[in-house]
Amino acid sequence: MSDAKDLIVWHGPNTRSTGTVWLVEELGVPYELRKVDVFGGETREAEFLKINPAGKVPAIRHKGKTLTEMAAISLYLCDEFPDAGLAPAIHDPLRADYLYWSIFRPGVLEPALITKAQNLDVDPRTVGWGEWETVITLIETALNDGPWLLGERFSAADILIGGALGWMKHFNLMPGHSPINAYLDRLNARPARQRAQATNS
Numbered sequence: 419m420s421d422a423k424d425l426i427v428w429h430g431p432n433t434r435s436t437g438t439v440w441l442v443e444e445l446g447v448p449y450e451l452r453k454v455d456v457f458g459g460e461t462r463e464a465e466f467l468k469i470n471p472a473g474k475v476p477a478i479r480h481k482g483k484t485l486t487e488m489a490a491i492s493l494y495l496c497d498e499f500p501d502a503g504l505a506p507a508i509h510d511p512l513r514a515d516y517l518y519w520s521i522f523r524p525g526v527l528e529p530a531l532i533t534k535a536q537n538l539d540v541d542p543r544t545v546g547w548g549e550w551e552t553v554i555t556l557i558e559t560a561l562n563d564g565p566w567l568l569g570e571r572f573s574a575a576d577i578l579i580g581g582a583l584g585w586m587k588h589f590n591l592m593p594g595h596s597p598i599n600a601y602l603d604r605l606n607a608r609p610a611r612q613r614a615q616a617t618n619s
């Protein structure tokens with residue numbers, strides 16, 4: 419049995435760490451939320467750099483171990499709290515797709531989004547994320563089979579991918595008739611997502 423002291427989440431309101439708060443809300447485990455004023459420069463102050471020398475949120479501490487990088491945090495916490503069912507277990511046929519989409523978030527989707535939003539000039543054959551249109555088509559194709567990336571099963575991969583897709587609206591990059599729009603509506607309707615959003619004010 420864990421208590422709130424076992425898990426600390428450092429969260430910068432209105433940053434990507436909202437996704438990590440969403441994750442722990444979906445896990446339904448007790449945790450202590452520590453807000454960090456990212457826009458006020460707190461992530462670059464000595465006290466916070468002791469937690470994450472990279473000066474970034476999210477960060478967590480669980481059972482005395484500090485971990486950063488939101489995809490790593492997601493994979494770690496889902497394995498630590500398997501009863502929540504947010505990760506298909508090892509040997510579950512859905513496990514491969516779950517890992518694929520979890521890594522797709524920081525490895526492909528995020529850099530593709532930033533490259534597109536900032537109109538950066540890169541050769542798609544030499545960057546690991548390739549072409550923007552291909553990235554979007556991959557996600558749309560995955561959504562053909564069900565409400566979630568793994569079909570009928572909601573997983574932490576939806577939190578990772580869905581969190582970044584929210585930026586598409588923010589950057590005005592959402593294709594008009596994409597199934598991603600309805601997918602985002604489904605994600606936004608989740609109570610855990612709404613509780614995480616409430617920590618941003």
Ligand SMILES: N[C@@H](CCC(=O)N[C@@H](CS)C(=O)NCC(=O)O)C(=O)O
Pocket residue numbers: 430433434435456461462473474475476486487488489524
């Ligand atoms: N690769 C990291 C990126 C984390 C990140 O860029 N966090 C931003 C907030 S969206 C941050 O903390 N920025 C504060 C700063 O750079 O001082 C992850 O995926 O967790």
